[in-house]
Every structure is written in C-alpha cells, then in structure tokens.
Amino acid sequence: xxxxxxxxxxxxxxxxxxxxxxxxxxxxxxxxxxxxxxxxxxxxxxxxxxxxxxxxxxxxxxxxxxxxxxxxxxxxxxxxxxxxxxxxxxxxxxxxxxxxxxxxxxxxxxxxxxxxxxxxxxxxxxxxxxxxxxxxxxxxxxxxxxxxxxxxxxxxxxxxxxxxxxxxxxxxxxxxxxxxxxxxxxxxxxxxxxxxxxxxxxxxxxxxxxxxxxxxxxxxxxxxxxxxxxxxxxxxxxxxxxxxxxxxxxxxxxxxxxxxxxxxxxxxxxxxxxxxxxxxxxxxxxxxxxxxxxxxxxxxxxxxxxxxxxxxxxxxxxxxxxxxxxxxxxxxxxxxxxxxxxxxxxxxxxxxxxxxxxxxxxxxxxxxx
Numbered sequence: 001x002x003x004x005x006x007x008x009x010x011x012x013x014x015x016x017x018x019x020x021x022x023x024x025x026x027x028x029x030x031x032x033x034x035x036x037x038x039x040x041x042x043x044x045x046x047x048x049x050x051x052x053x054x055x056x057x058x059x060x061x062x063x064x065x066x067x068x069x070x071x072x073x074x075x076x077x078x079x080x081x082x083x084x085x086x087x088x089x090x091x092x093x094x095x096x097x098x099x100x101x102x103x104x105x106x107x108x109x110x111x112x113x114x115x116x117x118x119x120x121x122x123x124x125x126x127x128x129x130x131x132x133x134x135x136x137x138x139x140x141x142x143x144x145x146x147x148x149x150x151x152x153x154x155x156x157x158x159x160x161x162x163x164x165x166x167x168x169x170x171x172x173x174x175x176x177x178x179x180x181x182x183x184x185x186x187x188x189x190x191x192x193x194x195x196x197x198x199x200x201x202x203x204x205x206x207x208x209x210x211x212x213x214x215x216x217x218x219x220x221x222x223x224x225x226x227x228x229x230x231x232x233x234x235x236x237x238x239x240x241x242x243x244x245x246x247x248x249x250x251x252x253x254x255x256x257x258x259x260x261x262x263x264x265x266x267x268x269x270x271x272x273x274x275x276x277x278x279x280x281x282x283x284x285x286x287x288x289x290x291x292x293x294x295x296x297x298x299x300x301x302x303x304x305x306x307x308x309x310x311x312x313x314x315x316x317x318x319x320x321x322x323x324x325x326x327x328x329x330x331x332x333x334x335x336x337x338x339x340x341x342x343x344x345x346x347x348x349x350x351x352x353x354x355x356x357x358x359x360x361x362x363x364x365x366x367x368x369x
Contacts, residue, residue: 081219086227089220093213098206101199108198111191118187125180132173139166276313278326283309285330294338304337 084092098104105111142163143150152158286305290296308315319329 081216084223086220086224089216089223093216093220096209096216097213098209101202101206104202105195105198108194108202110194111198114187114191114194118184118191121180121184121187125177125184128173128177128180132170132177135166135170135173139163139170142166276316278316279309279312282312282316282326282330285327286334289331289334290337294334296334296338296341300341301337308333 081089081092142160146160146163149158149160150163153160153163283305287301290301291298316326316329319332324332
C-alpha cells in the first residue's frame, strides 16, 4: 500500500520538490484506483449484501435438496418394509439388531486398554508378593542354617550381611507390593469409570437403531396378525368349498340312487306295448277325445298316457273281455280322466277357499276298465 505521509522537510530545496511531486503522483494513483473500483462496483456495501444473500440462498437450496433426498430415501425404505412378509421382517430385525451393550463394552478400545493396564499392575503386584515371600523364606532358611550368627545379628552384637541383604530385599518387595496394591485399586476404579462411559456412549449410539427395531417389531406383529387372519379366511373358504363339494357329491349320489331305483322299478314292469297293434287305434282315439271333447291339455295327458302305455296289453285284454274295442276303451279312459281332472279342480278351489282344510294331493290316476 502506498503511504500518503507528508514529505519530510529537507534542507535541500530540490529534494523537497521531488518528494512533493512523488507524493502528488502517489495520491493521484490512489484516487485513480478508487475511481476504477467505484466504476467496477458502484455500491460496495450492496454488493457484499447481495453476495451474502446469494451464499445463503445456495446453502438453503443444498439443505432442502439433502432433506428431500433423505425423505425420499425414508419413504422408499418404508415401502420396502411394508412389502415384506412377517418372516422377512423377522429376518430384517435379526439383521439390524445390534449386539448386546455389555458385549460391545467388553470390546471397547478404551475399556480394553484400561483393563490391560490394571492386569499389568496386578501381575506386577503378584510378582512383588512372590519376591517378598521368596526373600522371607530365604532369610528364614539362612537363620536355620546360621542360628548363632542370626542370634548375634538380632541382638545387635554382630552383623550378618547376607541376612541383612535378604531382609532388605523382603522390605523392598513388600513396599512395592503395597504400593502396587494402591495403584491396582485406582486402576480398578478407572476401569469401572471407563466401562460406565462406554456403556452410556454405546447405549446412546444404539438408540436410533433400537427405535427403528421397535417400529419393525410392531409392524412384524401386525403383519403376522394379518397373515393369520388371511390364513384363517383361506381355510374357512376351503372348508366351505369342501362342504359344498361334499353336498354336491351327496346330491349326485342321491340322484344316482333314485335313477337306479327307477331303473329297477322299470325293470319289474311289463314291457311297453309298442308291438301291440291295438295301441295305435287306442292312442289316436284317446288323444282326439281328450283334447277336443274334454279339453284336456297335453301336459295333463303326458304322464297318465305313459303309465297306461306300459300296461296297455293287460288293460286292453281286460276291456276286450268286456266287449270293448280299442276305440271304446279310449273313449272311456278319456272320459274318466276328464272327470278326475274336474274333481281335482273342485277340491283345489275348496281348499283355496278354506285354508284350514288339510291339503291332500289328488293325483290323476290311470283309469281302469
């Protein structure tokens, strides 16, 4: 940056004029730079505000895009889970279920390090105790081997360097054993503290996963309930269809039994009189008289005529013995059938007029000669 400090007063007039010229040139350069800056950026403050707003707008757009992507991903995940069956959801739950917190605590690096330090101190403590015990045993053995020197040593009359050395080693190891005992207690407290911290941290880390597992378990239970209901409906539908099939088979068997019974009944009846030469004359006269003289319908005539045809030979032989021809027998049968039909209609009308009267079927029987 060009300094705009006033020129130093010099003794020489030439140097003073040179400094003034240099100062004016520098001031002109600064003014020109400021003018160029104003031309490039007319309002510097407004430009800064605009750039800051643009930066915030871009950050907002990026944040919204990330949130939208996360929502779409969550929606796709929900749809994927909803399409699963209860068995697939159970497998997904087993896959996402984290290990037990206590197991993760035991594998935590800080816990392992603290436990290793405590174990190292424990080993040192054990070694110090063993060394103190060895020094004590060695001193006791030396005393047994040198009782007189040991007695003089204890009374202070003489000194036994070996015994003094062993006793000194014992005291040093014992002091080390006590010191390590205190450090082990401190290390145990530290392990406990580290375990608690790891337990809290792992529990907090597993909270989102456990919350998702709770939702999946609720969804899996609902899916299982729906599947049980669907299976029960399917079994119910199968049972209904099976019962319908059984009823249909029973009805079919019943119908077949009826047909077999009808066939057996037909087998016991005499052969139809298709070959009887008298049947043609009888049938022609009977149909004419029944329809055009007594006004009976074909529906009423069909069943009696079929039954009469089956036994026509026997009936006609009986009528012939009484001197009747096929035409006469046909007239008599048509008249008798008309009278029976008329009585049946009268009885039906009486029953309709009096509902309390028991209704009995009055089938039109085949007239006998």
